[in-house]
Amino acid sequence: MKEIFKAYPDAILNRHGRGRRQSFTFRLPAAYLLSRISGTDFDKVRAVRMTKAWWVYPWYAITLGRHTDSMHIYMSKAYFDSRKLGNNAEAWLAQMSHELIHIQHREVFSNQLFYILSFAWDYIRHFSHDTPREREADQGTERFYELRRRVNHIFGNGTLMRTLNSPSLSDDEKIEIIKGWFDNLL
Ligand SMILES: [Zn+2]
Numbered sequence: 422m423k424e425i426f427k428a429y430p431d432a433i434l435n436r437h438g439r440g441r442r443q444s445f446t447f448r449l450p451a452a453y454l455l456s457r458i459s460g461t462d463f464d465k466v467r468a469v470r471m472t473k474a475w476w477v478y479p480w481y482a483i484t485l486g487r488h489t490d491s492m493h494i495y496m497s498k499a500y501f502d503s504r505k506l507g508n509n510a511e512a513w514l515a516q517m518s519h520e521l522i523h524i525q526h527r528e529v530f531s532n533q534l535f536y537i538l539s540f541a542w543d544y545i546r547h548f549s550h551d552t553p554r555e556r557e558a559d560q561g562t563e564r565f566y567e568l569r570r571r572v573n574h575i576f577g578n579g580t581l582m583r584t585l586n587s588p589s590l591s592d593d594e595k596i597e598i599i600k601g602w603f604d605n606l607l
Contacts, residue, residue, distance in 0.1 A: 428507025
């Protein structure tokens with residue numbers, strides 16, 4: 422059988438299942454970092470499932486879910502393609518810093534359909550994807566780049582990813598280091 426997912430950033434994701442049923446969750450240190458970046462509850466970030474979806478517009482991702490404690494992010498093929506973003510953990514973190522803020526947008530609605538319709542109406546009303554909620558979500562991405570810039574400036578280039586990747590640090594130790602970054606640098 423053909424391997425469906427050619428690549429994914431192992432430093433930040435756990436893989437579940439095989440083939441077409443394959444899905445991903447965040448490793449705990451990445452979930453903690455993204456929770457602090459986005460302001461979205463840690464448990465909700467941990468519960469997020471990500472899958473590759475052929476119908477998602479290239480390079481985009483879509484955050485959906487019937488309940489905010491079990492959200493699903495559908496991602497375009499580029500995120501699982503080793504020639505594109507499949508091995509680019511930082512590109513994933515930047516995009517997820519945006520998507521996880523949509524979980525807070527979903528929390529406002531009791532019903533998923535109303536959430537979807539409100540976004541559709543936004544895009545129509547503003548004649549584009551550039552809407553107030555999208556701009557708010559983009560601030561998550563900017564915050565991620567700002568954290569990366571400060572961490573790498575002070576501790577040396579590549580420190581952020583080296584910490585997440587480190588085989589010698591436990592998850593708790595990584596979370597403690599990341600906590601220090603937020604408390605002292607951002
Ligand atoms: Zn968005």
